[in-house]
Amino acid sequence: MRAKITKMLASAIVVAGVAGFAPAALAASCDTDRKIDIAEMNWPSAAALAHIHATILEKGYGCNVEVVAGDTVPTSASMLAKGRPAIAPEMWTGTIQEAWDKGIADGAVKPAGLAISDGAVEGWWIPKYVADANPDLKKVEDLPAHKDLFKDPDDPSQGRFYSCPPGWGCEIANAALFEAYELEESFNLFSPGSGGNLDASIIRAFEREQPIVFYYWGPTAIMGKYDMVQLEMPAYDAEVWNCNTDSACTPKRKSAFATPPVVVATSSWLSEEAPMVFEYLGKVSLNNVQISQMLNWGAENKAGAKETAENFLKTEQDVWTSWVDAETAEKIKSAL
Template sequence: MQKFKLALATVFVALGATGGAMAAECGTDRKIDIAEMNWPSAAALAHIHATILEEGYGCNVELVAGDSVPTSASMLSKGRPAIAPELWIGTVQDQWKKGLEEGAVKDAGLAISDGAVEGWWIPAYVAAENPGLKRVEDLPEYAELFADPDDPDQGRFYSCPPGWGCEIANAALFEAYDLEESFNLFSPGSGGNLDASIVRAFEREEPIVFYYWGPTAIMGKYDMVQLEMPEHDPEVWACNVESSCEDKGKSAFPTPPVTVGTAAWLAEEAPVVFDYLSEVALNNVQISKMLNWGAENKAGAEETAEHFLKTEEDVWTDWVPADVAEKVKAAL
């Protein structure tokens, strides 16, 4: 009789998890460690998922320090951490593909629904006042608008800091578009200096043309317009990012997939958690908005995550059953 009661209880728990009559359960007693990557968006996402899994699903959760390469390597070899909430596949493409084929890891779904974005940008107010400036090819006609303070006869394009991968790519595009005669390729010296130059121009409503990427706090704060480039061509791009390759070409930056990576055991032992992770994609605008709040309020990842959960209920409550959402809201 006792065995029958236990079996019946198990059935009711399962029905509750699928039918919504009872609270969804975590599905595993094992500790679910989540990689808190060392950049703002991934760190905030780690805290968001930790709160929802712990408070909503009753999981045993722990945040651990991480970064793309060491985190993916550990997941592939040790099955730990269990979750990488924002894994940039492009940096570990071959190893990750092999891990997927061998069944060591899984992709739960996209972390950024529209992918990471890189490109050349101008402020929206500049675009509105100069409707002919839509493509990178149009820049030479507008060199005077973006005059270099140190060389007024040339325009200034704000590129990447030294040592960043985009520094090589921007130099290649500069060559491919024959911009040397009308623009100077300006190195800001550091990521902080690049940000400061962009912020200063926007706050003063001055013209600026610059490289940038998203999701980022600056992209969430300021209205900017991306200059058009031809569709991304992998072969052209392979040459553009190889300094020894001479045949530079015109191509948009790639849009690398950014996924929620998990150890394979998580899907097997806690399918409810894996299903949750398959629903959590945010777009660039949503993430940039979250990061901008964090930057303006000098908030850490945990506080930024809490603010997101309190103010974006219409977003994250779509990820979970109603009973889970109520538990999380009550905990907040």
């Protein structure tokens, strides 16, 4: 009888031990000692997402994380050539499509999943009040006839088109379209210098109800706040677009912007060395409304990317806790 009891106790200890270790086995972990650098792209949504993922990976997964500065072209080039940064939370692949596709084929990069679940939009825009007052201004081809409406304050003989800041993929695409539409004779291609300056120029024009023609994208706080109209372009043509985004390719031709999925981009080593992190990144998709709400809070409170991310983590727990297991979620909540 004593032997039987001893055997039963031993079995119970084994079962208890297994049960005790089970949660630890299931709990999220970083799996790698290598530093995970996350690109903070130079636009609000991507910057906020970088800090959201940095907090979750550091506080929940125990990763060694660093947020680094980035933009579409230099970040993608570095990921393809050097495997750094490890993560780009919002990669718009349309302006780097050929290089991106080759990088996937070569095994240099790997998309973890969608960053924006219901897609994104890019194009050239005017305020609705400008469109209403100028019903003949519907297409990009109509711009030369309206150059005086959009006078460049530094060169009144020309109109001003507000393009992308240096280093953004859309800078190359806009320059190509400018050439394809032969707008150099009537418009100056104006670089705002930074995403913040572009936003400020657009906001100032809308608040004063002044004419402005500009490149922009969504989801963004500005697109959600102001009523704007997209100028028409011919349908997207992949062959044309690939040439337009290659500075060495000629001639430049007319095409709407590519609208491929906006992905969470990773250097391929991440999925091999940190599979749980890669799995997490496959769950983090947000829709346009969620991103716009996050950015609107940031804009209204004049908050930076890190503050905007902290607010999202504190107020949208129903959203982000679905990306992680319960134990990891509690670690993150405790750290906030």
